[in-house]
Amino acid sequence: MRVIVLAALSCAAFLGACAQEPPPLAGAALIERGDYLVNSVVLCGDCHTPRLETMALDESRALQGGVLPPGPGMASIAPELAGIPAHYSEEQFIAFLQTGVRPDGSQPMPPMPPYRLNEEDARAVSAYIATLPKAVAP
Numbered sequence: 776m777r778v779i780v781l782a783a784l785s786c787a788a789f790l791g792a793c794a795q796e797p798p799p800l801a802g803a804a805l806i807e808r809g810d811y812l813v814n815s816v817v818l819c820g821d822c823h824t825p826r827l828e829t830m831a832l833d834e835s836r837a838l839q840g841g842v843l844p845p846g847p848g849m850a851s852i853a854p855e856l857a858g859i860p861a862h863y864s865e866e867q868f869i870a871f872l873q874t875g876v877r878p879d880g881s882q883p884m885p886p887m888p889p890y891r892l893n894e895e896d897a898r899a900v901s902a903y904i905a906t907l908p909k910a911v912a913p
């Protein structure tokens with residue numbers, strides 16, 4: 776108990792020593808975090824990756840654009856994201872992931888969810904998606 780009180784007191788005395796934030800992720804660590812978010816948490820590929828005849832995701836064409844079952848008020852194409860969509864700058868893509876609003880002020884139709892990622896997660900997702908090869912023109 777005394778130890779806890781002392782620790783709290785020294786925190787108050789040396790502000791910053793306790794409240795220090797970890798440094799922001801960068802480089803390979805940022806991309807790795809984006810890979811984890813995209814492929815294990817948010818699953819953008821469920822919609823944005825094309826499927827094989829078996830309906831399994833075609834991982835060799837990750838995020839190169841998918842076709843979705845039609846539904847009322849629903850978009851049936853999830854466009855290519857790999858390499859970041861051509862009409863987005865990196866900063867615009869990061870802003871989109873934090874707001875759900877496109878650079879032109881519009882919002883994608885459902886089933887695209889309006890994500891509100893925090894800035895670091897948005898940067899990680901963008902950094903990872905930027906590494907994926909775009910579809911080769913047929």
Ligand code: HEC
Binds near residue numbers: 851
């Ligand atoms: C449940 C299916 C689904 C998931 C999951 C999903 N999307 Fe989408 N997304 C769509 C659809 C469908 C559209 C097209 C909407 C339209 O045409 O208005 C879209 C549109 C977008 C757009 C707009 C593209 C443009 O041309 O302006 C971006 C960017 C995007 N998605 C990024 C992502 C990212 C990044 C993730 C994962 C973090 C993700 N999406 C997850 C279905 C999905």
